[in-house]
Amino acid sequence: MSTVRNLSRVEVKAAVRRTIEGASDEIIRLARDVYEHPEPGFTEERTARVVAEALSHAGVNPETGIAITGMKGVRTFNGDGPTVGVIGELDAVKTPGHPGADLTTGAAHACGHHAQLGALIGAAIGLGVPEVVSTLSGRAAFIATPAEEFIDVGMRWGLRETGHLGLLSGKQEMIRLGAFDDVDMAMMIHTSSSKAQRRFVVGGTSNAHVVHYVKFIGKAAHAGGAPHQGVNALQAAMLALSAINAQRETFEAENQTRVHGIITHGGVATNAVPSEVVYEGRVRGRTMEAVDMISARVEDCYRAGALAIGADLEFVAIPGYLPLENNPDLARIFSENVTAEFGKDSLMTQADNVNAGGSTDMGDLSQIMPALHPYVAAADGTGHGVDYVIADYRRAVVDSAISMAMTVVDLLSDGASEACGVIDSHTPSLTRQGYLQSQAARLRNINYHGA
Incomplete structure (x- = not known):
């Protein structure tokens, strides 16, 4: 008979917070290590090894090699319930001249994805406390996705032509391969440098x-x-x-x-x-x-x-990519946790139609399930520019890990009632099959003779 007792939600959150805080040096070190070894999409071999080893060390043994370099590890809690996906992105963008750029490829973490990976591991560590596992219901899937930056199109098209890829971004391909079939909702946090001095920003959309x-x-x-x-x-x-x-x-x-x-x-x-x-x-x-x-x-x-x-x-x-739709229930739960952890002034909420002009394959995921893509203001410089660097690793990594883990706790406490409510109130724009059919219909080849 197990001697692990169930905790109240307050106790669960305290245990999660304490555990992530205790691992703060470790997860920041991982993020910095990934920064020092940037790899562009679908070539993130070293990065994938580092993340897989860290997930395994956290007690989550991931399936690797999904969509070439992606991975997914699942932690099952005590009771039945939905699966919440926690996502980090593996790839770097190409920014020659960046202080962290690879001299051969020009790849650099000028979009802060390395910080996401530290936060992903932090959430996995925090949600692995035995008392937490015995108290929550459902599952948490820790997913590292490749190739969010849609670059090197010729190379990726070649991988498609040789049968190694079907769709040309990481989340797109992982959807196609079924890696998200058993995931009911998903979230991630992206770094930002210009969010009105607030720690976190939730809301908005993308192109x-x-x-x-x-x-x-x-x-x-x-x-x-x-x-x-x-x-x-x-x-x-x-x-x-x-x-x-x-x-x-x-x-x-x-x-x-x-x-x-x-x-x-x-x-x-x-x-x-x-x-x-x-x-x-x-x-x-x-x-x-x-x-x-x-x-x-x-x-x-x-x-x-x-x-x-x-x-x-x-x-x-x-x-x-498809436009991002932030789920309002996930946004509410996340926002409540941010303000509880860091104060009311730590959060900025954007209207749903605020659009900075960029794009993300998290948008694709948001069309088939409830999804959340907030920002953490922890960088200096211009995104994808030579001056974009993480200025506050604690905020980018540790605070993000705590915020996501606390959101998972709320979703999967009390028989996962909050998560079930999110699912019940959400109507996806597309089914998974409908998404794949839509993407297939958008692919067109045209040859034109101008002579």
Whole structure:
């Protein structure tokens, strides 16, 4: 017979807080270690090993290798109930010149994902106290997801072509593979540098987007001796980009449209007419309808550039992210815990329509289940910039771990009544199958001959 006694909710929270505080040096050290070894999406091999070892040490033995580098470990509590997902993101973004950048890949933690991983491990440690396990109901799934930053599109498309990926971001692919099938709701906390000096921010939304992978194909020739015998793919691309810029005045402000991209291959030699140019682009908007409308205009611009020069065009529209919908019940429970732990002045609540313009694959998850994506104001600098660094590791890692763990406690106490209430009051925008069908329908391949 077990001698572990059940605790009151107040006692459970005290035990969780005490345990996370006791592990604060450990989880901050893990976050700093990940910062020192940044890896871009779907290549986070070292990061995944570090996180898997830490989860195992916390008593959660994760399944690894999900969506290449992702993982999921589940802690089962004493009573029956729903499963709450706690998420951290594994990948770095490419920011050459950042003080923490990898000299080979240019990857750097200029978006603070390393802090998420420390918080993930902290929550796993805090929710592993035997008295806590015996008191709560349901399960907590600790999930490390790869490749939230939608970069290196050519590489990812190659992984898809060889059968290693189906969808090109971490959460998208983990949804496709069924890793979230037994998860009833999910949350994570992202770092931020500009949230009105409040410790945490809850609410708001994000843009949807579609990803464009475009090849302009011309004909090589000597750029000095016989340029008339070539077809300049770079000129075709530049005309297309000029046409896109000419469209910008037609973008309606309320759609919060963003069109941007990079040329990842512009030719091979200055004395040769470029025969192939590769462009990776993004069309963002507040709704999928807005994204689809602008995406169609942008596709016309690609064709116009190819037609004007006589180049060919290979174009792929790749399913990007869906808008974020923060669940109001999860937001309420999280907010109550933040203010209880850190004071009323520690929280800023944003209206649901506040949109900073970025995108996240947490948006995809929020369309199929209750989800929460608050921010912790713990960084200095500009996101994805060379100056973005965590200024307050305790806030980014320890306070975030406590806030998520306390939210799990509330959700899974008293027979998981709060979690059951969240599920009962939530109507997802899409079923999992509907989501996958929608993403499949958004994938398009177009070949165009401009000659």
